Amino acid sequence: MPKTHNRYFISLVAGAAMLVGTATQADVESTDPIILTLHDWTGQYITTTIMGRVLQEMGYNVKYQQADYLAQFAGLESGDLHVAMEMWETTGKDAMEKSLATGNTIDLGETGMRAIEEWWYPIYMKEKCPGLPDWTALNDCAEVFSTAETAPSGRYLGGPVTWGGYDDERVEALSLNYEVVHAGTDAALFAELESAYQRQAPWLGWVYTPHWAPIKFEGEFVEFPTYSDECYTDKSVGINPNMAYDCGKPRGWIKKVGWKGGEDKWTCAYDAIRKFTIDNQAMGTMVGEVDLDGKSVEDVVENWLNTNQDIWTTWTQCN
């Protein structure tokens, strides 16, 4: 990030002293830096770094900027930020649609990864609650999953309120004897999981993938009735005829979003970003290498670029 703070300074010195000629870059439409946003989870860091490296290979200048997952739309709309590599259907769809409606941002297509978000338990809980992963077993095990505060109801640790997910509604619609506690941040969520896992203690909470948690900790997603759009919108659909949300969570796309103005400014770059795809498997492995084996994101990405040259070179062919 700091690499580019001195842009203005550089241009001044370069202009005044005529020390260096024009940039020695390959012929790209514009050498203004393309600003990619970074959020706070490793997977997004990796996708963004891969894209950034590929754009650099094409001759573009790239700058990374830390920005909040949802607050970044303000920047994308005004052109302060240019590309966001991961917008999840499950958590960011509303914000993204709202932003697209302004006409200042554009949808740059899917990343090929599928987001799964669901209630999740560590594998050792299967012994204490044999009916799992079927959701109907949850009520029999409410006592097992309870804490002093929630007893006799079970305790389910949901994501931050801002993630949505309709867990409170789901508990009511499926008459689950559970209390939904919201974690505040995903760090707090996984801190609790880590703590429980160390003690092999009961834990039920919101886990998503691609993420390092389901790689580091062995466990399973609860199997709820399959999601459908109607289940969320139509009360009569599903097992509970009087309520919506009587099913699991949607599994969805992860998309790239960009500032509209960039399309004309860096046409080939945007084309490459559109072509970017990767699958859950490859991503999960890389996330594991970073978060569990302690390698640096840069090394892991470099390694991927070297072994997958045939993949990313197809993105760079601009037409």
Added chain:
Amino acid sequence: MTKRATMRIFLPHASDHYRTIWIWIIFIVGSGLIAGFSQHWSWAVNFPRDWIVPLRFWISDFMEWLIKDLDFGLFTFKEMTRSIAWLLEWPLAVASGILVTGFSFSSDPTTEAVIPPLPWVALIGVAIILGHWMRNWKLALLVGACMTYLAVFGRWESAMVTLSAILIAVPLGIIGGLLIGILAYRSTTFGRSIEPVLDLMQTTPVFAYLVPVLFLFGFGPVAAMISTMIYATPPMIRVTMLALSRVPTESIEAGLMLGCTRRQLLWKVMVPSASPSLMIGINQVIMLSLNMVIIASMIGAGGLGFDVLSSLKRLAIGSGLEAGIAITLLAVALDRLSQSFATRKPKKQGEGKLRFHRHLIMATALLLGTWIISTYLPFIRTYPESWTITTSGFWEDLVKWINVNYFDQIEAFKNFLLLNILIPVKRFMLATPWIVVVAFVMLLGYRLGGWKLALLTASLALFIAFTGGWKKGMVTVYLCGISVVFASMIGIPIGIWAAHSERGHRIVQACIDTLQTLPSFVYLIPVVMLFRVGDFAAMLAIIAYAIAPAIRYTDHGIRQVPTQLIEAAEIFGCTRWQILRKVKLPVALPEIMLGINQTIMMALSMLVITALVGTRDLGQEVYIALTKADTGRGLVAGISVAAIAIICDRLIKAWVSKRRAKLGLDEN
């Protein structure tokens, strides 16, 4: 201190006493009536939804207009703020060029820098020389050790990113604060009108104005720097106003007699003679700026704050702790240097210059020397990664060990407090009719400070109700209230101990300095691992952060009890315990209450952080607004927090000045 005043400690005025009792009886009966008829008067119990004023939408609309439509003719409002941001980006680019990136003179970021950044060896050396120049070898060693830590634990580059932002934000904050303070000192109207603004700046959570700042100044380090300045400048303004008004009149008269102009009088007489007090302000600006490092990194400042955040996202407790300690050490180094700069004894003219030259020459030689050598020996320029060490494994194992072996005991203790104290208090607070609470703060205000204060506290409380934050406001009061009670219960005895033992005093000082600069995120994750997500974990985090002033002011207050009083008590044959209980504590109580006041302020400022572990209070509201980029919602919730803070502050200060008057102590 007169004899009569001493007597009054023990004998409150009788008629006053009865009036107080009557007022409270009326209040209690009234509350009982409302509770009894709650079915008929439901509007008095739960604040009616349709009374809520949609202030947050008005603010959001106003913001939208400001950004999209406001046009001054030649340029728009947004263009104006953006050019301010652009101006500020310059010094920041230079600073980070010197410390972090070097200057490459090419727009291609992959080329090697032509002028490399300062080598780490040189910076540590310069810090040591600076320490020696300002005071002595002890300071030089301390500063050198702090800087070496940054290199050895592999935090050098991040620390330099943070340092370059601090080096720009702090002087700007100091100069800005000084100028505004001088203006406020000169013009009473301006001074009076700026007071409430300063109150808001200091008590509104930073997250609340992060969104508008982002909108106006764009994403990146500059927006982070501007938020830092909003947060860190008010103490400087306050201190300047106070310090100038306390310049002895003799100095001013002497200056006038010598024929100073107004400007000369200010800069040559008043500012120098106020400088010891001004240093307190500078120290505060540095400390608060470093407090902001984490939050600033959320909106693109990078550096150590980002290291802390990203470590904790991976649950790498140890590495988060190391980065957090790096922030603390940076704060310690800057603080000690700035303090010695202030208290430096003026040298004899010739000697001082010579000494300065010697240090300057040494520093220059070091910079040039290492810079030339570093082109041949790269390890002098950048600290080699293989030389770094880490203790992170140890911390993770420690937390794991505690978790595996002691979780059940911890859980039992936690459940006891939760079920017997926290949950009942929360229920009580939420069940109390809003109108009773408003009446309560109004009555308190009336008793302590008359109608004016009553009007202020009541209208602030009504602000929270009418903008729709009542429920979350009460949860806030409950969480902060309980934390403050516990913090006082722990902090005051520690303060008393520190006041009676020199060694205790030193140990305690070091501990609370660390607690205050160590980012709370660092201990938030272990706390969640051991205590689960919820109010209890939040409470612990608040206590850890807010306990410092309770200790500090108690210590200070007891040390300031006049020795004559203690001697008199000894002559009467009081035991040590009696002296403490009957003399020292009552006399020090106003000071202790000011400490508790500060504790409350700090507890409220922790709210937004605790929202990250899942509380449901105004802090959460601010946090949600931040993630949704909702300016109005964030500001309204933020101002509600400020309203609670101001109510507490004014009530406590009114009580303190009443009490002080009773004790016959003067206002200062």
